[in-house]
Amino acid sequence: MRMDTPIAGRDLSLWPAFGLSLGVAVAVGLARFAYALLLPAMRESLHxxxxxxxxxxxxxxxxxxxxxxxxxxxxxxxxxxQLFMFGLLLTCVAVFVTGLHSALWWLGAMRGLAGIGAAWVFACGGALVAARYQASAGLRRVATGLYFAGAGIGIAISGVVVNPIIAAMGDKSWPGAWLALGVVAVLAALWPMQEASGISGEANTVSRGLPPFRGLMPSLLAYFLFACGYIVYMTFIFAWIQAQGLSWQFGTVAWAGLGLGVAGSPFAWRQALDAWNPAITLAASCTVTLAGALLPVFLASAPSILISTGLFGLGMFIAPSAVAILVHRAMPAPQWAKGITLFTVVFSVGQAVGPMIAGRVADEFSLRASLILGAIVLAIASVMALIGYRDIPLHAGQTSMRQGSPIYVRHSTDDG
Known part of the structure; x- marks a missing residue:
């Protein structure tokens, strides 16, 4: 696919979306998911x-x-x-200094600060992409998927950075691995900072309270359950791979495969992002991640793990892409940032619930049991996303999702 596409007599490039996607690479791929690679070493070293x-x-x-x-x-x-750039800066600082102290309060505080910054990046970045590509609804949907797929770049890079350090220097080298991640985060943040600074948009001084979400409750609940389920896999899958006695080199390949799956997902799902009802796309994303999560616990072999991570990555970040598209279609443009933020709040609560419950299950039973629990939650999320998909509201000027196929949606020329 070309990154520069002629639209209405001018070239509208996907490179700005790629640049902004590096913000997600930092905030999500490096700051959040890289912890899964460090978890076994930190757990052993810190008991x-x-x-x-x-x-x-x-x-x-x-x-x-x-x-x-x-x-x-x-x-x-x-x-x-502005909030996007400040969130990216906060995330970089938090990652860089995480390894300076081994006290649990310090590590928890830095993980918390990284989460705050990541939320600002994740929510505002989606709105920035929508604003940047407002002239083309079709290209905007692809750009939205490309933006969220930036997490895959961060995931792949984190495996290349962290695993060799831990393998060469042992479990006690985890502080150095955090420092290395911080350096990479700072370098990767330069391009999205530049792109964000050039996108106009004023503070939402008119809107008060919650954006309208009539008809969106099933999607909100599905997104919450998706967050509960997917984060279990992303927290414990690398520890589970190590528990199978597989090498760190294999773990790096599997982790990179997950990242590549995420990075390639907007292109694999382009038709769905462009034409499907976004609630159907959300359900499909939950189903694909469910398949990826179940595969290794029932077929614990190296090939099945590689397929699992790739499949999971292929579906994981289509869920937030589908939600962003849903918000763009259901709300007026001034409400986009706050609408995506509402879904982000629900998502983040789900992410907070999942690891604690799954950790308790892993201690009491096994890592395998915790992965199965996460898969069950993903299955429920998929069903919930299908409930009420016909009742999703559309902002004025949109073509009704009730017309035609329950999957495909006709887009008006002024979509967005």
Missing amino acids: WSYVTAGALNTLNALGYVVGAVSAYWLLRHVRPN
């Missing part, structure tokens, strides 16, 4: 239980809650691009 290890991801998710909720107020006073 943690799985509950304690899961608690750090819960603190990161609670920071995400704080960031998402605070964004509601902040977006009334600052522009989305």
Whole structure:
């Protein structure tokens, strides 16, 4: 697919979306998911239980809650691009200094700060992409998927950075691995900072309270359940791979495969992102991640793990892409940032719940049991996303989702 596409007599490039996607690579791929690679070493070195290890991801998710909720107020006073840039800066600093102290309070505080920054990046970045590609609804949907797929770049890079350090220097080298991640985060943040600074948009000084979400409750609940389920896999899958006695080199390949699956997902799902009812796309994303989550627990072989991580990555970030498209279609443009932030709040609460419960299950039973629990939640999320998909409201000028096929949606020329 070309990254520069002629639209209405001018070239509208996807490169800005790719640049902004590096913000997600930092905020999600490096700051959040890289912890899964460090969890086994930190757990051994610091003598943690799985509950304690899961608690750090819960603190990161609670920071995400704080960031998402605070964004509601902040977006009334600052522009989305300003909050995006400050969130990216906060995330970089938090990652860089995480390894400076081994005390649990310090590690928890830094995970929390990284979560706050990531929420600002994640929520505002989606609105920035929508604003940047407002001239083309079709290209905007692809750009939205490309933006969220930036997490895959961060995931793949984190495996290349962290695993060789831990393998060469042992479990006690985890502070150095965090420092290395911080350096990579700072370098990766330069391009999205530049792109965000050039996107106009004022603070939402008119809107008060919650954006309208009539008809969106099934999607909100499905997104919550998706967050509960997917984060279990992302927190414990690398520890589970190590528990199977597989090498760190294999773990790196599997982790990179997950990242590549995420990075390639907007292109694999382009038709769905462009034409499907976004609630159907959300359900399909939950189903694909469900398949990826179940595969290794029933077929614990190296090939099945590689297929699992690739499949999971292929579906994982289509869920937030579908939600962003749903918000773009259901709400007026001034409400986009706050609408996505509302879903981000729900998502972040789910992420906070998942690791603690799964950690308890892993301590009491096994890592396999915790992965099965996450898969069950993903199955429920898929069903919930299908409930009420015909009742999703459409902003004025949109073509009704009730017309025609329950999957395909006819887009009006002024979509968005």
